[in-house]
Amino acid sequence: MKRRFFLATTGLSLALAVAASTAAWAENAKLKIGFVGVTSGPAAAWGISNQRSMEARAAWLNELGGVQIGDTTYDIEIVPFDDQKDPKRAIAGMEKMAQDGIHYVVGPNVDDGAAAVRPVAEQNGIMYFPYAFPKELYVAPASNAILGMVANYQSGPAIYKYLMENKGVKKVAFIAGNESDPLSQRDSGAAAARELGLEVVSDTVTYQMDTTDFTPVLLPVIQTAPDLLVLSGVSPANAPQLIRSARELGYTGLISTETAQDAAVLAEGAGELANGFISVGGASTPELASDTMKEFVQRYTDMFGEYNDESNTKVYALEYIIETLKANPAAIDNVEEFKTTMDAFEAPNPFMVGDAKLTYVGTTSFGQKRQVSVPLVVNEFKDGKFETLFVAQVD
Amino acid sequence: MEQILANGLYLGAQYALIALGLTLIFSLMNVLNFAHGQMYVFGGFVTYTVVAQLGLPFIVGLIASAVVLAVMGALIEKFLFRPVIRRSKRDESTMLLAAGIAFFLDAVILLLFGEKQRGVPKVVDGVFNWDMRLIMPYDRILIAALAVALIVGFILFMQYSRTGRAMRALAQDRVAAQLMGVDVDRYSMIGFALGAMLAGLVGGLLVTITGINLGMGGPTSVKAFLMIMIGGAGVISGAIAGGFILGMMESVGLTLLAAYGDVTYLVIFVTLMIFLAIRPQGLMGKPWG
Structure with a gap:
């Protein structure tokens, strides 16, 4: 009896060990997506909302089992770099991304940083999604930058x-x-x-x-x-x-x-004096937000303690990268493939109600599709929250 | 003109209070406290937490800022500056330490209070309007009055209290004060705590008007250094004068030079460079320190 029990437990232990090691071997591959932006100093709110949006969405996707691109399932890993709003640091950050073999980077957050990293990105085959408006970043011959918001x-x-x-x-x-x-x-x-x-x-x-x-x-x-x-x-x-x-x-x-502004910050800093203030927002107003967007807001809040309304726009860049890679898995390490895919790319927009689509736009402003299509939501601040004034589309 | 003067006086009162703490620490310990701006920010966030998060009255927030920053200042002096000053005679050792504390506090503030701009509701509603010639919200008038009261209180404390006299003796001649029986370690710690407390109080006062955010520390330190360079480093009356002069220059410049773009601080810096070339010790400082 004792011998049988010993054999049974040994066998079970071996089976468990093999199962555990197989599970370890079956762990998803990693897809690294970079972030180069400002997460310290006076403008920290811009970059931190970017980074946290990416981290919250990546954690959610990983929790769901990862993202399938071609035949491979990936866990998303966000690699952040604080450029301190300094163009020299932004270059260093983009070089770090290149050294890490990263081909897709969100940021930088400001004009001079976005302009400074352009040579590094182009030489190292990196597509980057700045939140900066200079047209020369997006007009040919420039081709590696994609504007992450509405200019x-x-x-x-x-x-x-x-x-x-x-x-x-x-x-x-x-x-x-x-x-x-x-x-x-x-x-x-x-x-x-x-x-x-x-x-x-x-x-x-x-x-x-x-x-x-x-x-x-x-x-x-x-x-x-x-x-x-x-x-x-x-x-x-x-x-x-x-x-x-x-x-x-x-x-x-x-x-x-x-x-983009944050309703809580306006309420605290200006109170009812901010009533009527008009700003540009994203897709989280009750009329526009899908259940996915609402869950994203909840997950972000759970992860970081407080939501930032700027993330209504900043949630999009990572989604565009992943969905475009899904559309053309060859782009995973080849940005030329990514560029080819952008022209005809279309995918459902998970953050908006209705049949909104993720597509690349910008032909009118830049002569080529080098901008993510996010809704131009114009908000009016009223009694502590934003109300949608009107919604429009770029291009 | 009335508006420009009122803006200048309001700015000057808050600037002077910021500069007082910095100059006190410098006069007592010969330390350039680069973390002074971060202490100001920390004080603002403490008041914000007490008032906006915990829902307690503004005065409680202000007292909490003063106490937290005084304790923080005392601990920083006792466990960081004192050992470094004892072991190193080089000024750059304390400068590096102060810069390190500034970065450390920035990181702590980000962790504890987040990256967002914060503010608390107005303490007093309403705006004083004198025939559109002078417009000043009542809360600014209150904060300016509180700042002036604190400055007066500080001067009286330094002038007439035993602790104040001991700190003045320490500032005048450290060795002589020690020989006369002044406990140098104790009063250095009290002085640093008082300087930090003043920074925290200004942060607490201004969070009701300007709000507070993570990035305000560095620029505040720079302005505080400007003020004590104008008035004379280590001289209390100089810090007050420097604060009011900078406030008035800013107010006049922003109004009269507005049409030429943002040249006010350019003009202020050029003026300061010329002034320091002529009088490097500042208005009330002594050339020998």
């Missing part, structure tokens, strides 16, 4: 036109931080406003990014009495302060921006 020169005119037609806006003023992104967004916004026939009453006032009191900065702008005050390229950190100072100075007109 201000696409959203700005749509917003101004809407406000002209629906709110009677005639005079507009621009204010921007003294950095390349906000300044270029101010210039293109002012040009678009003039083209639409709006009177630009102020577009020279700028501020340091570390300004703690915006009253003196805004005073000359408010004195021009605009109907619409545009906060060009404003960061989520500065937006509530600017809104609050403008309202405290007695400004009663409209305030808008073409950057």
Whole structure:
């Protein structure tokens, strides 16, 4: 009896060991996707929302058993690099990605970083998804960058036109931080406003990014009495302060921006003074968000404690990479295959209700498809949350 | 003009309070505390947590910021600066330590409070409007008044309390103070705690107006250094003067130079370079230190 028991337990142990080792051998292959962006300093919110969106979505996909691309099932591994909003660091980050054999990178978050990494990406066969607007990154002969959001020169005119037609806006003023992104967004916004026939009453006032009191900065702008005050390229950190100072100075007109904002930050920083503030958002408004989007928000919140509304847009880049690779598995280590696939690529958009599609766009702005198609959702802040003002599509 | 002056005075009051803590630490220990801005940010986040997260009154948040930062300052002095100063006579050792603490605090703030901009509701509603010539929200007036009260309280404390007198003696001549029986270690620790507490208090005061975020530490330190360079490093009256001068320059520049783009700080830096070339010890500092 004892001998039989010994044999049985030994056999069972061996079987379990073999099963465990087989399970180890059967572990999914890893697909590394890079992130190079700013996750420290004043603009950390931009990059952290990117990185966390990727990590939350990757964890979810891995939990579901991984992603099947061709005959292989992959677990997604996110490889982050903080470029500290410094172009030199961004280059170092992209070089690290190349050394790690990574072909798909999300970021950088700002213009100069995105421009700086272009040679590294092109020489090393890396497709990257910047959140930066300079057209030269996306117009041929450039071909490795894909704009990860809607550019201000696409959203700005749509917003101004809407406000002209629906709110009677005639005079507009621009204010921007003294950095390349906000300044270029101010210039293109002012040009678009003039083209639409709006009177630009102020577009020279700028501020340091570390300004703690915006009253003196805004005073000359408010004195021009605009109907619409545009906060060009404003960061989520500065937006509530600017809104609050403008309202405290007695400004009663409209305030808008073409950057994504966070409702909780606006509510905390400006309270009801932020009511009516217009900004660009993603697909999480109740009318648009699918069950997948709602679950993503919940998972992100569970993982990191608090959701960031900027992730409504930033959830998309990873999805585009994975779905395009699924459409053409040969692109897994060959970005030329990826580029070929982009032209005809189409997949269901899991984050929106209805039959929305993931497709590459940008032909109108860049002459080639070098932009992800995310919905242009224009939001109005009201009593602590965003309400959809209107929805449009780029291209 | 009334608006420019009011903005300058408001900015000056908060700047002076920031500079006071930095100059106190410098005068007592000859330490350039590069982490001063991060202490300011930490203080802001403590007030935010107490007021916005825990729902307690603003004054409780302010006291919590003062206490947390004072304890943090005391611990940093006792366990970090004191051993380094004892073992190394080189100034760059403490500078490197201060820079390291700044990076460390940045990381701690990110971990504890996250990357988002934070703010607390207005302490007082309403805006003072004098015929559109002078517009100032009541909460700014309150914060400016509190800042001035704290500055006055600090001066009185340094002037008339036993601890204040001991710290002034220490600042004037460390060896002589020691020979006269002043407990150098104890008062250095109290001084550092007081400096950190002032940084935390300003952070707590301003979180109601400007909000607070992870990236505000570095630029705040730079501005604080500017102020004490203008007024004279290690001189309390110099820090106050430097704060008000910088606040006024900023307010005037932002209004009068607005049409030329963001040149205010360019002008301020050029002016400061010329000023320091003529008077390197600042307005009230002594050439010998």
